[in-house]
Amino acid sequence: MMKKSIAYAAYESNKPLSPFQLERREVGAKDVQIEILYCGVCHSDIHQARNEWGNSIYPMVPGHEIVGRVTEVGNAVKGFKVGDLAGVGCMVDSCGHCPDCQENLEQFCNTCVFTYNSADKAGKNTYGGYSDSIVVDERFVLHISEKLNLAAVAPLLCAGITTYSPLRHWNIKKGDRVGIVGLGGLGHMGVKLAHAMGAYVVLFTTSPDKAADAKRLGADEVVISKNADEMAGMSGSLDFILNTVAAPHNLDQFMALLKRDGTMCLVGVPDSPHLSPSIANLIFKRRKLAGSLIGGIKETQEMLDFCAEHNITSDIELIPIQKINEAYDRMLKSDVKYRFVIDMNSLRG
Ligand code: NAP
Ligand code: ZN
Secondary structure, eight states, rough: OOEEEEEEEEEEESSSSSEEEEEOOOOOTTTEEEEEEEEEEEEEEHHHHHHHHTTOOOOOOOOOOOHHHHHHEEEOSSSSSTEEEEESSSSOOOOSSSSSHHHTTTTGGGOESSSSSSSSSSSSBBBOOBHHHHHEEEGGGOOTTTSHHHHHHHHGGGGHHHHHHHHTTTTTTOOOOOEOOSSSSHHHHHHHHHHTOOOOEEEEOOOOGGGHHHHTOOOHHHHHHHHTHHHTTTTTOEEEEEEESSSOSSOOOOOOOEEEEEEEEOOOOOOOOOOOOOOOHHHHTEEEEEEOOOOHHHHHHHHHHHHHHOOOOOEEEEEEEEGGGHHHHHHHOOSSSEEEEEEEEHHHH
């Protein structure tokens, strides 16, 4: 039976989100049905709800930081049973046989189906986590530890994996000097995770009032990126920089802070391009500019297990769904400490 689900949707790029009803597909043999309890609010939700990437499909139900309880499983499901905690991140399907899928990097599969603003294999629009339930193929459902605060786990499904994956890919280890740019949802997870991996963490922020929090979260040093003298003091000193900024900005000021052979990895996806970086900054120290996209399902589970082991969750502001438009406006002013999470009981009324 198709199941009616209540949700909040963006109907147009320039209108506030408002209530919406949709139907989730019947639970198939390999499907898990989840009652959504909490959903994190990612800056990507704003970019897409407002069509800043130019690919939006309306009506759109955003949300890809989903946690909840399993309420039904198909008869071929092996890993989940009714009552289990479960999580869903940015992806809900992929081809399963291309080289990327075979290497557990489903996010790079050419037919990867994203949790919302995407079309599934049957050609139907996908709807995300600002809703009371979801039905997902078991291969894309994550196991969640019972020992952590569930609402604060939700942001790990995107902000957590998007920062964990590049830190692992560039092999960040004890003693490495790592810069994190921007203390928002992704950035604050980057600080916590790099710190837990043993790195010396330098946080770059445009918001001086976040300095004390950054230190509490695990930063060893805080640099106000608008202060040229403070920036110059870091010149040539970092092994790796993870840049989470959601707006176009001058990349050169950060490239210059890398050591020889250092890498800056961009994960922020602004609506318009950064100014092209200077060649001199790259060639004289053989520096690299790179990018990274979320992380595969296997690595997402590894990250969730790492966080359970190290007692890492997100610092959150819990909001009712009725406050979602206000939350978007606050995020755009870099005013969130440090991730909004929707309490989905507010939707059930
Ligand atoms: P967020 O919570 O809004 O954080 C972004 C932070 O960037 C802000 O808190 C602010 O930190 C800094 N910032 C904002 N505007 C700035 C500006 N004009 N100049 C310099 N710094 C600025 O956003 P988020 O949810 O962490 O997402 C960040 C970006 O990553 C978004 O573009 C999102 O779409 C993207 N994303 C990418 C992936 C991926 O797979 N690659 C996954 C998820 C999200 P300070 O106040 O500390 O300066
Ligand atoms: Zn996200």
